[in-house]
């Protein structure tokens with residue numbers, strides 16, 4: 001059932017012993033909104049943990065909070081548009097029993113008992129910031145750092161079209177409560193591990209152009225992960241690279257998974273709709289940033305993508 005922001009706030013007030021779950025290959029928003037909500041609930045005197053089925057990427061470890069000991073009663077999902085995005089373990093454990101989903105993906109599949117979805121919010125963390133205010137929770141620097149990280153990362157450091165005046169106002173308020181914006185932005189956008197830098201170099205070497213340079217495709221193979229020492233949980237930033245090339249309307253990053261299947265991240269410039277491209281292949285997401293799974297060989301995956309991209313262009 002779809003609920004409004006007030007209902008979501010009431011729900012959080014009325015329940016306790018929270019398990020907050022994030023999506024697989026966690027990014028700054030799912031983690032920032034998850035850990036921010038966790039600390040906010042604790043400051044209301046409630047018990048709350050964030051559960052992840054994988055180790056946090058090193059750059060996000062500063063968001064982590066110590067686990068509490070309690071019997072889980074209420075499950076809240078943040079920034080998760082569909083159960084398939086939870087990862088297999090988490091989907092098996094929680095897929096059918098999410099009580100409340102807080103999300104900003106227009107394509108949210110409404111898998112939770114209650115869903116609050118604001119597709120106008122730049123980040124799930126923006127929604128959590130609104131909930132904190134609505135609940136009358138006193139914001140502090142620890143919560144503010146986490147929510148700021150979510151907003152900053154999901155907006156590419158406030159550069160993308162999803163940024164609204166409200167995004168800036170909320171970010172400004174978070175800075176007022178002590179969020180260390182400069183430090184967070186340097187850590188998120190100006191710092192890369194050496195293993196990632198080597199992977200990025202290989203990824204750029206793989207770049208190829210189609211449709212008179214209007215589409216650029218990068219391919220990352222498991223072999224590249226092995227040779228660079230990098231891992232899938234630090235490669236999110238690569239998805240932004242192909243679209244950075246002048247004239248490119250559709251930037252695609254195809255990533256080989258451990259099981260030999262492929263996943264594509266599609267980034268577009270307006271008017272090309274990334275979510276329309278990906279939904280034709282069973283995926284989805286946002287207008288300028290979407291993804292889909294491609295259980296095919298690399299050649300097949302590429303030709304299926306090129307076909308729908310050609311239609312979109």
Ligand SMILES: [Mn+2]
Pocket residue numbers: 029030079104122123124154
């Ligand atoms: Mn998000």
